[in-house]
Amino acid sequence: MPIYAFICTSCGHTFDKLQKLSDADPETCPSCGQATVKRQVTAPSFRLAGGGWYETDFKKDGDKKRNLVGDASSPAPAPAPAAKKDD
Structure with a gap:
């Protein structure tokens, strides 16, 4: 069940509520x-990152799994050099 954030437009009180999708808002x-x-629009408080997150973890063993984060064993690419300004 998702947790929703709410705010009172009269007093400014904010609160969270764990409820089903089909439940009516307070x-x-x-x-x-x-x-x-009123219900607030909020960003999720987690991010899926790290070497263990794949495009899909439900592929068959014969299928190639692509790591969404990149290969943790290879170094990060070097940043591109800054462009020179001609005066």
Whole structure:
């Protein structure tokens, strides 16, 4: 079940709620009791990174798995040199 973030537009109180996708959003603020609660749009708080994340972990053993992060054993490419400015 996802965790949703809510904010009361009357008092500014913010709170999170764990609920099903089919559950209705809360209508009243738990702090002030007003019916001015709105769902916030938030970014996920995790990122899938590291040497163990593949394009798909459900491929057959014969299929080639492509590492989305890159080969952890190879060094990172060198940054491109800065362009020179002609005055």
